Amino acid sequence: MTEQAPARPSRAQRQRRIIDRVVEQGFASVAELVEDAGVSVMTIHRDLDDLAGRGLLRRVHGGVSALPTGVFESSSEFRMQRQVEAKDALARTALGFVEPGMSVLLDDSTTALALARLLPTVGAVTVITNYRQVLEVLMDQDEVSVIMLGGAYSRTHDSFIGAPDASGLATYAVDVSFQSTSTIDDVRAYHQEQELVLMKRAMIGAGERSVLMIDGSKVGRRSLHRFAELSEFSDLVVTPDVPVAMRETMAEHVRLHVTDGT
Template sequence: MKNSRVPARALFAEERHAQILNMLQEKAKIHVSDLCEHFSVSPATIRNDLRDLESRQMLKRTHGGAIPLEKAAFEPTTSTKRVGNRERKRRIAAFAATLVEDGDTVALDAGTTTMELARLLSKRSQLTILTNDVRIASYLEQNGSQTVVLIGGILRHGQGCTVGPIATAAISQLSVDKAFLGANAFSIEKGFSTPDLQQAEVKRALIQCASETIVLCDSSKFGRISFVKFASTSEVDRLITDQDISPNVAASMGEMRDALEFTAV
């Protein structure tokens, strides 16, 4: 574990808990033995800490340690995701909208943060918007004057988006200036990931067709790993998140600016 040891002063349990959660934002897994060394406490103390955090649904205990609270093969429905971290998503979308110029051709991945971006772009003109999100296309059709290209394919029930070989084949024939993608999970070590194989394929296709790829990812997704990786940090041009990420993660992201432009709003 790269984190330096804490000062000699014994920490309160709440202080240890906060540091443990910060560590989980940086690493996909933490080990009891590493935590014992880091905090200079017994394994029993660390196990009690992890048990307490798990009971509050802030992490998941594993044999010998803990991982972020992320069910790898499960994705909430769009209606469920819409109510989570709404203010963060709106701030991220507001900044993303400033990157879109009149005359741009942009791709919007399916998701709740990209839906917030679509609401803002509906007030703009002279845009061509490509999306596999049925709800985004419907909203723009009713509220905007942009040219909207809805990608066909297999409709994912509960997600309101199209996937599959028809979708990826259609995307492969197109080119856009900017692609805005969501992510269910992000790890500095493992990159960007999502629970669904077919949705990951669509995301990869959008990356390939875009001159610039921008990922919109709120801080609750940091330090997590989902089932399918769709991009490494080197395949993404810019990452936009909120200011609730831990200072350690922010510092690590700052060191990667040569490879990945990073903005916290």
Template sequence: MLARQRQELILDSVRATGGVRVSELVDRLGVSDMTVRRDIDELARRGLVTRVHGGATAAGSSVEEPGFAVKSALHTAAKQAIAEAAAALVEPGASVALSAGTTTHAVASVLLGIPGLTVVTNSLRVAEVLHAAPRPDLTVVLTGGERTPSDALVGPVAVAALRGLHVDWLLMGVHGMDVDAGFTSPNLAEAETNRALLTSARQVAVVADNSKWGVVGLSTIATLDEADVVVSDDGLDPEARQAIEQSCGRLVLAA
């Protein structure tokens, strides 16, 4: 297969699903890891895809969002470490809100080890994790709303459900974080719902791996200084660390 043919197939896959992994392409195309990466580099140079760690996503990611399955396959080790560090902030008996996303999905699994929690979420995936291990000491509140590609429930119904709620912690995943744009989402309705989650919380922890730094989505959820804690991984670059520490005051880096 010629390079142009491979690149057309890669581009078709990205457009169909929002993103692809290098490992998947190696198996599908029958070529080496290095060849796939060169093809992705060429597509990225032409502005047709955005290269990310372990694969590629659709170009113009500020308004486009890969599906849950694609995102869950990226940065898995970092997300697990972040999940464990974020869950350590939560005390037994606390009330916790979890936004949608693959990192908060990982957090939900770790929270199962903490007794007496009440969890509020607008994420179908998070609710599935929590309901899979039913316990009498775990209360799960799922908002209604319209479903997004990241399996979030958003819109007026979700926002209305969150009015009047008060939780100890919001653990919030984001599409991007930037010194000027703050914490962002590519989805206007999801950004609005996340702002409602933020209003309900006494303390806010943003959970985001290092690849989210410098990414700016369509809509700002909150400025950096509106987070009490940012939980990221040790791959976060020094400039980002300094900006976050100066803005929100506390940065936790999971190893």
């Protein structure tokens, strides 16, 4: 039998691989991206033009470089390109915490967005969020009621950001809140943006159960601002690539759940 050649990655998959490589290395040449993807030079140039035009990467002579960390880590569109399979795995595990009739609070993380896509399978739920993308996903779902939090609209985050009392967040008490964040170590969560920390801290207190969802790429690092101790959450969901020793320490502070896979 004639062996079939392996399928080439789709345009979206190819662009995610470009982003991952550039974030890891800081720079990637056109030549290495062509070799990695197995496509033509012109195809890679079109990919780079598209990514640069969307503000995700920066074109430079001979290749592409990463934008300053704070710029692309804040970008909703950039975050949607990263760790897609891991976020889906986190969402599948987190879905087990939701039952029909519950009220659910979702932050403006793309991990929470992955969970939002699964919520219609639960049945009747009420979702409170500040993330416009969650509204886009759920607005036509008859059994899902959506309440949007207020605040100033951030084009970068594609969400509404404001102090808990001004946004309306302080008036809600939900069954379960779901969040992600920039980085964590084995005892504490961090975030790179101060303007979001107050809102995210209020989200912890709004839930009878508060769940932090983190993929392995965010573990073992720190961001500029301390967000919360892991012990302030009721549950922590992580992917299997988090080192076992770190998981053991985390489990001393919070109820730990590990996804089946990425």
